[in-house]
Structure formats: structure tokens, C-alpha cells
Amino acid sequence: MRTKTTVSLDHGSGGLASQNLISNLFLKYLTSPALHELEDCAVLDEHHGKIAMTTDSYVVDPLFFPGGNIGELAINGTINDLAMRGARPVALSLGLIIEEGFSMESLEQIIQSVAEASNAANVAVVTGDTKVVPKGKADGIFINTSGVGIVSHRCNISGTQAKWGDTVIISGSIADHGITIMSSQAGIAIGGDIKSDTQSLHDLVAAILEEAPCATHVMRDPTRGGVATTLCEIASASKVEITLEQDQLPIKASVNAACELIGLDPLYLANEGKCLVICDSAQAEKILQTMRQFPQGREAAIIGSVTGKAEQGRVTLTTTIGGKRLLEPLTGEPLPRIC
Amino acid sequence: MKCADEFRSRDITGPLLAELNNCLSRPVRIMEVCGTHTMSIFRHGIRSLLPEGITLLSGPGCPVCVTPASHIDAFIRAAELPDVIVATFGDLIRVPGSKNSLAAARAEGARVEIVYSPMDALELARKENNKKIVFPAIGFETTVPTIAATILAAEQQQIDNFFIISAGKTMPQPLELLMSDPELEVDGLLCPGHVSAIIGANAYLPLAEKYSLSCAVAGFEPADILAGLLSIIKQIENGQPQVDNCYTRVVSDQGNIKAQGLINRVFTPEDSEWRGLGLIPGSGLKLQEEFAGFDALKELAIPIEATEDPKGCKCGDILKGLILPPDCPLYGKRCTPLHPVGPCMVSNEGTCAAYHRYSEKR
Numbered sequence: 017m018r019t020k021t022t023v024s025l026d027h028g029s030g031g032l033a034s035q036n037l038i039s040n041l042f043l044k045y046l047t048s049p050a051l052h053e054l055e056d057c058a059v060l061d062e063h064h065g066k067i068a069m070t071t072d073s074y075v076v077d078p079l080f081f082p083g084g085n086i087g088e089l090a091i092n093g094t095i096n097d098l099a100m101r102g103a104r105p106v107a108l109s110l111g112l113i114i115e116e117g118f119s120m121e122s123l124e125q126i127i128q129s130v131a132e133a134s135n136a137a138n139v140a141v142v143t144g145d146t147k148v149v150p151k152g153k154a155d156g157i158f159i160n161t162s163g164v165g166i167v168s169h170r171c172n173i174s175g176t177q178a179k180w181g182d183t184v185i186i187s188g189s190i191a192d193h194g195i196t197i198m199s200s201q202a203g204i205a206i207g208g209d210i211k212s213d214t215q216s217l218h219d220l221v222a223a224i225l226e227e228a229p230c231a232t233h234v235m236r237d238p239t240r241g242g243v244a245t246t247l248c249e250i251a252s253a254s255k256v257e258i259t260l261e262q263d264q265l266p267i268k269a270s271v272n273a274a275c276e277l278i279g280l281d282p283l284y285l286a287n288e289g290k291c292l293v294i295c296d297s298a299q300a301e302k303i304l305q306t307m308r309q310f311p312q313g314r315e316a317a318i319i320g321s322v323t324g325k326a327e328q329g330r331v332t333l334t335t336t337i338g339g340k341r342l343l344e345p346l347t348g349e350p351l352p353r354i355c
Numbered sequence: 356m357k358c359a360d361e362f363r364s365r366d367i368t369g370p371l372l373a374e375l376n377n378c379l380s381r382p383v384r385i386m387e388v389c390g391t392h393t394m395s396i397f398r399h400g401i402r403s404l405l406p407e408g409i410t411l412l413s414g415p416g417c418p419v420c421v422t423p424a425s426h427i428d429a430f431i432r433a434a435e436l437p438d439v440i441v442a443t444f445g446d447l448i449r450v451p452g453s454k455n456s457l458a459a460a461r462a463e464g465a466r467v468e469i470v471y472s473p474m475d476a477l478e479l480a481r482k483e484n485n486k487k488i489v490f491p492a493i494g495f496e497t498t499v500p501t502i503a504a505t506i507l508a509a510e511q512q513q514i515d516n517f518f519i520i521s522a523g524k525t526m527p528q529p530l531e532l533l534m535s536d537p538e539l540e541v542d543g544l545l546c547p548g549h550v551s552a553i554i555g556a557n558a559y560l561p562l563a564e565k566y567s568l569s570c571a572v573a574g575f576e577p578a579d580i581l582a583g584l585l586s587i588i589k590q591i592e593n594g595q596p597q598v599d600n601c602y603t604r605v606v607s608d609q610g611n612i613k614a615q616g617l618i619n620r621v622f623t624p625e626d627s628e629w630r631g632l633g634l635i636p637g638s639g640l641k642l643q644e645e646f647a648g649f650d651a652l653k654e655l656a657i658p659i660e661a662t663e664d665p666k667g668c669k670c671g672d673i674l675k676g677l678i679l680p681p682d683c684p685l686y687g688k689r690c691t692p693l694h695p696v697g698p699c700m701v702s703n704e705g706t707c708a709a710y711h712r713y714s715e716k717r
Binding site for chain 2: 202203204278279281333334335336337338339340341342344347
């Protein structure tokens with residue numbers, strides 16, 4: 017069979033080339049029976065509980081980075097968004113917008129990663145769509161994934177639920193994804209153990225809910241804007257003051273060094289496989305130990321607490337030398353410094 | 356980064372703070388000149404730990420902040436020319452000129468790329484050899500040597516599509532101007548660590564003598580800054596103003612002779628407009644005649660047109676240390692990091708941005 021090396025407009029036309037792409041590439045890696053029916057939509061099995069639904073688009077640049085690529089990022093990101101409300105993910109969609117001339121080999125690598133991430137998480141891609149746009153109208157490939165999950169517990173896990181006295185836990189080292197992408201964009205080869213942390217968290221979340229039902233008040237994955245911005249959103253929604261301890265923040269030495277070099281604050285850099293848990297302080301130790309039993313949570317740490325009520329919401333940091341400073345939400349893109 | 360961690364340890368900063376508290380017998384006003392100092396002071400919460408009698412004023416040491424709107428307009432004009440790519444430090448891209456910013460121009464179709472060093476801009480010129488690459492050359496003595504080295508590299512490699520808009524500035528002249536201002540009561544100067552690495556600690560001797568100014572050259576870690584402040588307080592208390600180099604692991608008395616040579620090889624002093632401070636004789640750097648071919652203003656016929664500062668903006672007074680950001684009528688209202696009016700709100704190292712990001716005062 018003649019293999020084309022790049023994606024052409026024909027591949028998105030719905031005609032023969034589209035069908036070939038679907039059967040030779042997508043169905044080769046993505047094996048769910050619902051997808052293989054090739055119907056206009058997937059019909060899922062019956063589930064008991066409330067339905068959670070989310071969607072996210074992925075436009076990361078570069079598409080391939082240390083620790084992963086856009087494909088697994090899209091799968092893990094959407095799974096994590098469902099998990100953060102305590103939902104058990106059951107199905108995903110995969111929408112691709114591809115630029116004409118995109119390398120077929122890269123596409124195959126991305127779909128392979130989608131399949132691996134989806135298999136590892138045991139959440140199937142059940143429906144999909146592909147569009148190809150003329151050269152210059154997109155940047156390589158954009159991916160949209162939507163996800164459906166089931167909420168079977170009765171707890172209200174939400175950004176509005178942080179309470180005075182609660183403990184703040186992070187599931188592992190912060191800023192890994194953000195610094196990986198920023199240093200790739202800047203063409204700075206930092207090396208060491210710096211790589212994206214993209215991974216799914218729903219198993220870890222399920223264990224927390226099993227171990228300490230309803231003691232978890234808030235869960236969030238601190239993606240864009242990082243830990244600081246995410247906590248600002250929570251503090252504002254819950255009308256509380258959150259205080260973080262700089263000493264306690266798990267940040268890899270290499271990530272810290274890279275941040276110093278480029279002039280970025282790790283608290284504002286994206287994470288793609290970490291979650292913040294704000295929980296009843298009496299259950300915090302138990303939840304921490306539960307998290308640490310998972311590879312995704314091995315470096316989980318208590319990083320602060322909810323220290324009061326605040327109508328506008330407020331996040332403060334106790335610095336290493338004992339000083340205090342406010343943490344504000346990120347504004348605009350994080351800019352590298354010049355001197 | 357282990358070495359930086361030691362300068363952030365409470366074991367070291369605790370005793371320094373205790374000594375600061377003991378030494379201080381009267382209120383003092385100290386200017387930290389450098390934007391990186393301003394940021395570090397906020398970032399580590401140093402203000403919250405200092406005794407009340409110490410007032411810290413932020414000086415004109417953020418190159419983005421002191422670049423006048425007329426220059427920003429010129430950078431934008433360059434980006435709007437056909438076949439031109441402006442390759443700039445990221446800090447500049449949201450800085451408002453008289454009408455818009457490089458970011459706004461980019462959104463409307465101008466080619467603006469962010470680079471982390473002038474050498475990256477030269478590399479871009481090599482790759483995009485059918486385009487003209489313009490690098491807005493802003494910065495103080497710290498940044499200018501690498502710009503000079505880039506010009507020399509471009510000449511040696513005969514890259515003829517690389518240009519700069521020379522907007523480099525030097526630090527001693529504005530400090531002299533500020534210290535001679537009777538309105539500004541400053542007892543001590545926390546001298547900029549990076550600039551001093553190039554120009555040397557001795558560069559501040561005339562200031563210390565002429566204005567009985569207590570000076571300390573300091574690095575940027577909390578322990579560095581506290582050691583610098585302590586030295587200044589001791590000098591004030593003893594009535595013996597001098598220049599104390601507290602950053603000897605980086606700064607020498609004479610500075611970096613090789614870097615100074617690079618600056619002088621490629622640039623020559625000229626009078627320069629500072630945002631907020633006005634025209635300061637001899638404080639700018641223009642290309643030597645020999646390198647005039649790299650001057651984007653000449654080669655691409657880009658005019659520099661005089662502009663007026665935005666109404667109500669007090670960046671000038673803030674850069675002079677006359678008022679603090681919350682005293683500006685626009686601060687936190689019309690002027691925020693998301694919608695900056697003045698330059699001090701834009702740059703990461705701008706005083707207003709630092710206040711807005713880190714301080715409780717609104």
C-alpha cells in the first residue's frame with residue numbers, strides 16, 4: 017500500500033481518503049467497540065449517578081516535548097477535569113483540526129499516545145472527528161477532547177467549599193509542565209530531570225474519596241496560571257484566606273534553577289498531572305498517606321491551610337525567610353525578564 | 356541552586372534582621388535602584404520584616420520602565436514595516452507607547468517575536484534572510500555588552516539583515532541627577548548588583564563623596580539585600596558614608612573591564628530621554644559611526660516623534676522615588692497589570708507592578 021507522508025485536504029473531506037485515514041490509523045490504535053461502529057454518535061451503557069461533562073482544547077507548542085506530546089496531554093487533561101469534581105470518567109471524544117501538510121508520522125505518534133493514555137487510564141475514546149484546514153490556517157494540529165463522567169458520591173466537591181481551618185495538599189512537584197514548555201519555546205536546553213508531568217489522576221482521586229468520603233472540600237488541577245492562580249480562584253469563590261508555606265512547596269531543584277534562569281515564578285507555571293486538595297484538617301494526614309500510595313502522588317505534600325475568612329478571597333505566602341507576601345492571579349502571559 | 360538556598364535561609368537572615376533592628380536609631384530613606392532588587396524585596400516579603408523606620412524607595416533601575424513612549428512607538432513602526440520582524444525581549448511587548456503596544460501591533464498582523472538574548476535575534480536574521488530583523492536594544496550596562504557582542508558577531512559573519520534601535524542607557528548619570536534633587540531626601544543607596552558587576556563599585560564613589568550618601572552594592576538574594584541595608588544603616592549611624600561592596604562574589608572595584616571595552620568599542624554616549632526623568636545629558640548610548648549600518652532608524656528611515664506622557668500618570672515621580680505607587684491617582688484603578696497605563700505597571704520589575712502583585716495596599 018502506498019503511504020502518504022503528509023496530511024492533505026482530502027483526508028478531511030469525508031471521502032475515501034478520510035475513510036482510509038480512519039481505518040488505517042485511528043481504528044488501528046483506538047479500539048473501543050463504540051468507536052468502531054462508526055456511527056454519528058456513541059451510545060454509552062447505563063450508569064447510576066449524576067453525569068459530569070467537560071471539554072478542553074489543546075494547542076500546545078511544541079507538539080512534542082520532554083515527557084509527552086499533545087495527544088496524551090489532551091486525554092489526561094480531560095480525564096483530570098472530570099476527576100476534580102469527584103466524577104469517574106467513562107468516555108471521551110477526540111476532535112482533531114489538522115493543518116494541511118502535517119506529517120503523517122507525527123499524526124500516528126500522537127494517535128498512538130492518545131491510545132496509550134486512554135488505555136492506561138481505562139477510559140475509552142468513543143467518538144471522534146477530523147478536519148483538515150489549508151496550510152497556514154492552523155499550527156500543525158489542534159485537539160479538542162470532551163469527557164463524560166459519573167458522580168456517584170453525595171459530596172459537594174467544588175471551588176466554593178474551602179473552609180476556615182482546612183488543609184491544602186498538592187499531589188506532587190509543581191511547575192514541571194510549564195517550565196518544560198517555556199524552556200522548549202525559548203530554545204533553552206535545560207536537561208536534567210525536567211519533563212512534563214502529564215498524567216491522569218482519577219484513580220488517585222477515587223482512592224481519596226473512598227478513604228475519606230466528604231472530607232475533601234475542593235479539588236483542582238492547577239493547569240494554566242499554576243498553583244497561585246488556581247488558589248486565588250478558590251479563595252475568591254469560597255471567600256477565604258489561604259496561606260501557603262514556601263518552605264513546604266515541592267519544587268524540583270532543576271525546575272527551580274530553570275525558573276531562576278528564565279525569570280519565572282514556579283507558582284504561576286502550569287501543571288498537567290497534579291491536583292490541589294483542600295480538605296478537613298482532621299483527615300489531612302490520612303488523605304496525604306492515601307495519595308502517597310500512588311505513583312502520581314508519591315511526592316504529595318501539605319503546603320498550607322485556610323487561615324481565615326476574606327470576602328474578596330486572598331492568598332498569602334509565608335516566604336522562606338519568614339516574610340509575607342500576597343499571591344495575585346496571573347495577568348497576561350508570564351514574561352521572561354531582560355536583566 | 357544550593358548556593359542560592361543558603362542566601363535564603365532563616366539561619367542567615369534572622370541575625371541580619373536582628374542587627375538591623377538594633378542599629379537603627381532614626382527613620383531613614385533608602386533607594387533601591389534596580390528593578391531586580393525591587394522584585395526580590397517583594398518576592399521574599401522583606402518589607403514585612405524590616406523595622407518601621409526604614410522606608411524603601413524604588414529608583415529608575417528598570418530599563419523597560421524608563422524607555423520613553425517615543426522609542427516604543429519607533430519599535431512598533433519598525434514592526435509594521437513590510438518584511439521586518441521585530442525580535443524583542445518579552446518584557447517590552449505589552450509596554451504602551453503613545454497609541455498601542457507591540458502586542459497590539461502583533462495582533463493586527465505585525466511580526467513580533469520574543470527572544471531571550473540579542474544573539475537569538477541574530478540567529479533569526481540568519482534563518483530568515485529575506486526579512487529584516489530589528490532588535491529594540493534597551494537595557495543598562497548589564498545588557499549592553501551582549502548587544503555590543505552581537506553587533507560585532509553580525510559584522511564578522513557579514514549578516515546584513517540585522518539591525519538595532521539603540522536605546523541603551525547608563526546608570527551613573529540619572530543617579531547623579533536624582534541625588535542632586537533637593538526635593539528627594541535619600542540617606543542611602545542600595546546599588547544595583549548586576550550593573551555594578553560591569554561598571555565596578557568605584558563608580559559610586561563620586562556620589563558618596565559629593566552627597567554624603569551611604570552606598571552599598573548588593574546582590575539579589577534576601578541575605579544579600581539585608582546585608583546591604585545593614586551596611587547602609589551602619590554607615591548612616593556612624594556618620595561615615597562610603598561605598599561598601601557587599602557583593603564581592605560578583606562585583607569588583609573596577610568592574611568588568613572586558614565588558615566595558617565592548618560597550619565602548621560599539622557605542623558612544625549621547626543625551627537620552629528617560630521616561631519620567633526627561634532628557635539626561637550623556638546617559639544614552641548610540642552606535643559608533645563605524646557601526647551605523649546596523650542602525651534601524653537610519654537604514655529603515657524610522658522617525659522618533661516626541662510624545663506626551665499619559666494624563667494623570669505619575670510614573671515619573673515614582674521613578675524618582677518622590678511618591679509610592681498607591682499615591683498615583685491611576686494606580687489600581689485605570690492602571691493595572693492587565694491594562695497598564697504607565698510603564699512601571701508593565702514590566703515584571705516595574706515598581707507599580709511589584710506593588711500591585713505583592714502588596715496589601717490598594
